[in-house]
Amino acid sequence: MILDFIYPPVCGFCNKINKETLCKKCENKLANEQNVKIEKFKNYEFQEQIYFFPYEGFVRNAILQYKFRNKVYLYKSFVKFMIKNQNFMKFLKTYDIIIPVPISKKRKKKRGYNQSLLIAKGIANLYNKNKNHILKVESKCLYKTIDTIEQSKLNKEQRNANVQGVYDLKNGQILENKRILLIDDIYTTGNTIKECSQMIKKAKPKKIGVLTIAKDFVD
Ligand SMILES: [Zn+2]
Numbered sequence: 001m002i003l004d005f006i007y008p009p010v011c012g013f014c015n016k017i018n019k020e021t022l023c024k025k026c027e028n029k030l031a032n033e034q035n036v037k038i039e040k041f042k043n044y045e046f047q048e049q050i051y052f053f054p055y056e057g058f059v060r061n062a063i064l065q066y067k068f069r070n071k072v073y074l075y076k077s078f079v080k081f082m083i084k085n086q087n088f089m090k091f092l093k094t095y096d097i098i099i100p101v102p103i104s105k106k107r108k109k110k111r112g113y114n115q116s117l118l119i120a121k122g123i124a125n126l127y128n129k130n131k132n133h134i135l136k137v138e139s140k141c142l143y144k145t146i147d148t149i150e151q152s153k154l155n156k157e158q159r160n161a162n163v164q165g166v167y168d169l170k171n172g173q174i175l176e177n178k179r180i181l182l183i184d185d186i187y188t189t190g191n192t193i194k195e196c197s198q199m200i201k202k203a204k205p206k207k208i209g210v211l212t213i214a215k216d217f218v219d
Helices: 024-033 057-068 074-083 086-092 105-111 115-130 156-163 191-201
Strands: 037-040 048-054 097-100 142-144 167-169 179-187 207-215
Touching: 024 048, 024 057, 024 074, 048 086, 057 074, 057 179, 057 207, 074 086, 074 115, 086 115, 097 115, 115 179, 142 191, 156 191, 167 191, 179 191, 191 207
Parallel strands: 048 207, 097 179, 179 207
Antiparallel strands: 037 048, 142 167
16 A cells, blocks of 8 residues: 555654664553453344444544544554453454445545554464464455444434445355454444444354444443
């Protein structure tokens, strides 16, 4: 991807020169905010969910900059932090395929990138370095059929209707009997994730898990 060549060697959070893309000071800041949770569900759209932070303060600002102010390279700094967590590494080991929540072609054109796809690729790149087990990123199977209004601009009732029937699946057979991890930047009302999970479910995967950087508890 062309963007890889223009990322500056800085800590994404504070913009100070840093080859590792995450400085010690910001790493400590993230460590203070993190509250990694793995939740399990029965008879739900997905079987488990993991997230690293509550969606607030330092992390919330960073995610907003990542999504809406074109600070594309911030995903690298987040991923760098996440992959250092041993429980997270063990969690990833129980999956075969990562699917990023898709955005519409129009949104992609406007923003220039799919924020969830970059996170997915970043995680797979670092994780796959250990070679014992390989995670595949599958970004073509699940896709968004129409452009919708940004979920954050809508109220709770509108959000549900806004995402219904807007995702579709192709080549679903490659997901059959596989352990699928669905990735997004934040989990808010869960409407998007649930809708995507329902589509993936049609391909008869072995299990579906959900990973987001943050979870918003305000609703
Ligand atoms: Zn920093």
